[in-house]
Amino acid sequence: MIRVLIVDDQLVVRRGLRVLLDDFPDIEVVAEAASGPEAVARVTEVTPDVVIMDIRMPDGDGIAATRAIATSDDPVPVIVITTFDVDEYVFGAIEAGAVGFLLKNTEPDDLADAVRAAARGDGLVSPAVTRRVLAEFAQRRRSPVASDAVTAVLTARELDIVRALSQGLSNAQIGGLLHLEPGTVKTHLSRIMGKLDMQSRVQLVIWSFRNGIAS
Numbered sequence: 368m369i370r371v372l373i374v375d376d377q378l379v380v381r382r383g384l385r386v387l388l389d390d391f392p393d394i395e396v397v398a399e400a401a402s403g404p405e406a407v408a409r410v411t412e413v414t415p416d417v418v419i420m421d422i423r424m425p426d427g428d429g430i431a432a433t434r435a436i437a438t439s440d441d442p443v444p445v446i447v448i449t450t451f452d453v454d455e456y457v458f459g460a461i462e463a464g465a466v467g468f469l470l471k472n473t474e475p476d477d478l479a480d481a482v483r484a485a486a487r488g489d490g491l492v493s494p495a496v497t498r499r500v501l502a503e504f505a506q507r508r509r510s511p512v513a514s515d516a517v518t519a520v521l522t523a524r525e526l527d528i529v530r531a532l533s534q535g536l537s538n539a540q541i542g543g544l545l546h547l548e549p550g551t552v553k554t555h556l557s558r559i560m561g562k563l564d565m566q567s568r569v570q571l572v573i574w575s576f577r578n579g580i581a582s
Contacts, residue, residue, distance in 0.1 A: 368394070369395070370395055370414070372417070373398075374400045374402075384478075388479065393483070394479060397415055403431055406418065417482050421448055422456040433463045446481055461570065464570070467481070469481055488538075521562065532572060533572050538552045
């Protein structure tokens with residue numbers, strides 16, 4: 368059972384998301400929060416597996432809450448939700464450590480799949496809209512060619528994994544492409560993020576775009 372915390376300042380949105388998610392037998396909404404500070408407190412209280420976070424709340428603390436939750440000693444994957452697919456708040460949340468984002472009009476099955484992906488550590492790199500936003504975000508400070516100093520941080524195998532991840536592939540798909548077990552891919556990705564001091568796969572994809580590694 369995947370335990371979910373829903374964060375949104377609008378009660379109707381929280382209840383709508385709860386109804387949609389509770390319809391899936393493997394997902395349980397264990398708590399709701401109406402603000403960033405409340406969300407941080409609720410994470411400690413109910414220990415969810417995934418947080419769904421509205422980042423356009425009136426007090427503007429969705430990004431701060433995302434950072435606190437995603438970078439804590441016991442981090443929880445955060446999926447941010449928004450009305451707009453290209454949004455400065457989204458960029459800030461991704462830099463803060465969110466595993467990805469969804470639009471509020473996402474179909475129920477896609478919402479459930481996103482929660483499952485976040486829970487198993489795959490993040491939300493594959494949906495086309497996420498890829499488009501990541502690419503736009505990364506282009507802002509992209510280096511045309513990866514420098515030797517950048518590529519020297521990672522092994523050739525690790526660079527292959529980063530390139531595959533940047534194509535939107537899951538752990539299993541990367542493993543099939545590179546003849547590795549999915550668990551081995553996950554271990555590699557954890558090691559790569561440790562080397563680069565990153566909290567999420569999405570940050571790693573941004574890094575690959577910025578440094579000319581992603582194709």
